[in-house]
Amino acid sequence: MEAAVVSASCGVMASLLGKLADLLTDKYKLIKEAKGQIMFLKAELETMYVFLQKMSDTEEPDVQAKCWANDVRELSYDIEDSINEFMLRLECESSSKPQGFRGFINRSITLLTTMNIRHGIAKELEGFKSRVMEVSERHKRYKIDDTTVSMANNTSIDRRLLALYAESSGLVGIDGPREQLIQLMDEQGMPANQLKVLSIVGFGGLGKTTLANDIYHKLEGQFQCRALVSMSQKPNMRKILKSMLLQAGFVVPEHTDVEIWDELELIAALQKFLFEKSLLANQPKNLKEQWEYVRNTLGSNFEVNPSLEGMREILNLSYINLPRYLKTCMLYLGIYPEDYTINTNDLARQWVAEGFIPKSHGTDPEVVAKSYFNELINRSMIQPVNNADYNGEVLLCRVHDIMLDLILQKSREENFITVVYRSEDMTGQNKKIRRLAVHLLDGPTDEDTTVESVQLRYLKIIANSHRVVLPSKIGSLQQLETFQLETNRSSSSSELSFCQLPADIVHVSRLLHLIAPKWIGLPDGIGKLKSLRTLRNFELGMSSRDSIKGLRELTNLTDLKIRCNFVSNSSSTPSDEVVEAGREVLQACLEKMCNLKYLHIDCDCAEMDVSISVPASSCQLQRFRAPGFLRVPKWIGQLHNLYDLKLIVKEVLEDDIEILAQLPSLTFLVLIFKGAPEHKIVIRESGFFVLKHLKIVCNKISVLTFEAGAMTKLEWLKLCFNAHGWDRHGAAPAGMEHLSGLKVIFVDIGGRHAKESNIRAARSALRNAIDMHPGRPAAKIKCHDDETFGFDEVDEEGAVRSGGGT
Secondary structure (H helix, E strand, C coil): CCCCCCECCCECHHHHHHHHHHHCCCCCCCCHHHHHHHHHHHHHHHHHHHHHHHHHCCCCCCHHHHHHHHHHHHHHHHHHHHHHHHHHHHHHHHHCCCCHHHHHHHHHHHHHHHHHHHHHHHHHHHHHHHHHHHHHHHHHHCCCCHHHHHCCCCCCCCHHHHHHHCCHHHCCCCHHHHHHHHHHHCCCCCCCCCCECCCCCCCCCCCHHHHHHHHHHHCCCCCCCCCCCCCCCCCCHHHHHHHHHHHCCCCCCCCCCHHHCCHHHHHHHHHHHHCCCCCECCCCHHHHHHHHHHHHHHHHHCCCCCCHHHHHHHHHHHHHCCCHHHHHHHHHHHHCCCCCCEEHHHHHHHHHHHCCCCCCCCCCHHHHHHHHHHHHHHCCCCEECCCCCCCCCCCEEECCHHHHHHHHHHHHHCCCCEEECCHHHHHHCCCCCCCEEECCCCCCCCCCEECCCCCCCEEEEEECCCCEECCCCCCCCCCCCEEEEEECCCCCCCCCHHHCCCHHHHHCCCCCEEECCCCCECCCCHHHCCCCCEEEEEEHHHCCHHHHHHHHHCCCCCEEEEECCCCCCCCCCCCHHHHHHHHHHHHHHHHHCCCCCEEEEECCCCCECCCCCCCHHHHHCCEEEEEEECCCCHHHHHCCCCCEEEEEECCCCHHHHHHHHCCCCCCEEEEEECCCCCCCEEECCCCCCCCCEEEEECCCHHHEEECCCCCCCCCEEEEEEECCCHHHHCCCCECHHHCCCCCEEEEEEECCCCCHHHHHHHHHHHHHHHHCCCCCCEEEEEEECCCCCCCCEECCCCCEECCCCC
């Protein structure tokens, strides 16, 4: 049986079958009667599951078959709800093991309770057995079989074929894209024998075929050979190749029967005939911006005529052709409102929590979820909102309005998601709600929303003006995997006191991700959450010593962000205790948490001790936002998987730079100098093998020198410095023209305390240095009049003044 995941079309059938199999093991000690009922249910449901899978791949299933499938899907949800509750109750009863005479009494009561639970489940299973038999009988009574499922309206015409004959005048906004494509096809400077390919991308129904057909007819006569073919769901390759050959102008030799040629013969004839002739332009890399313009124009301006229904049919075909696992993930996007910007990490965690992702041994489900997300992006089913980050990862996406309509329609048909827009809509539901999305249009500000559900797996709350009341005891939510609390309120700790975490959250044993707003301390007993993979934004300054020590027990953490900037007054320096706590956490992370991939310790005012021994297991670390150090720690050189590093140091020597230069995976580096460097900092030819992005914050950027051949992969450079004192020690970094791969340079100049003449001189010196670069990278120089960057600054009297934050 394939991986036990939740499916849009099959409900929780696959997951349910896995749980029924689990119940038959000795772990749950079921009575004989219950085991017999489970075996019966499992056998019947497996047969129904096969039927549901076949239906999910059918474009137009019979109405009667759809009705029966809906009954089966809803039945699977009902059974799973009861099984989940039973498993949870049994596990809770057996987990408490008190000692002594009181323990004996409690164990006796527990034994009676669990026996009652086992008899109760047997009785409940008997009821489900009757329902399954009833559904099975209905299947036989109405003779619903594979023939019924596959019955479709064979008289309908493929909408993609109709697009070949659609009038281009029916498309709004076609002129711009058409002229862009014609220009690309006629692009000069490419070798005549160079194969050129143009692609028009976008999901079904936008008018791609009609646009291509229009260009095809407008350019006839400009090419020696041309052909236009349409690919169906199950293409006949012999027919397509023969059509291309004949359209291109191939004359069949006398006494030759093309009808008996196989695919290889047709390909060979086509290749020979086209030699040195119908070829289109390949997409040059420097035309990426033009392609993006074409795609955006298609997406925003096309309105297809004669009807929206035709577009929906094409979109439906795109949906039908998705693999089953992507159909489910796609429909889940219906929980988001129209035009909502979706966070990729949130979406991946939701898919995992819902059971859409197979949990195979040794495979991170969130990595699999993100591969599903990328596949939907590549199929143009969802749209990336922004360009990918420096590591190539799309962080945000959006669903096109027309696609969202289809998703919501499919969700209603399969009772996958119920969307309500007003409070009163909740009372009008005449069916069981499986997943609920609440998009309140009236925006209440003076009501309380209470959140409580035993089956809840994912809970993210954004608390704005709408006050959220968490249940006083959240420990009962044993299915909960993600708990995230955000606020857009002021950063004042007194104002955020309303969203403190319930104390018993540490008893939610399955919790994987715990994310809080700032000004919240670690809950007491945090070490009990052994399954945690993500822990973010908690303040060490508001946490007890026991809680801080408890972090050492969380050895499954992969993502940790801890803040140690809590202050009790206006001073910007954290207390010694908080700094020491931050040092303890850093040491625990590097010595104990062998699965850690992302570590962010927000403590930039501290000067951490660097004498920490790092075991080989810490080499898993990939992203490190480090606290402030006196110098670059030598152990950072052992982090061979590190690709993203932000490092704050008091001073730096040439040996320190060499430690960073030899990191083999380092792609992104932010280097902040808190003090004013006394020695030259030379970036040499060897090292920084794959570095693409570099940001340097330094009071004296004049100490920087880039040798010839340095940082050959660097594409993006940002320099931040203060203009104050430029007349005494100011100069642009030497050798920037040696950064051969540089494409973009940003310069931020802090203007606070600086003379106007110093600001002008700094801007002029940087502009001149950038103009010397042979590659003429794009440059943006900005002056921030009221800002000073976060490092110690020496004033005219020789006194050291501490800068602000970076």
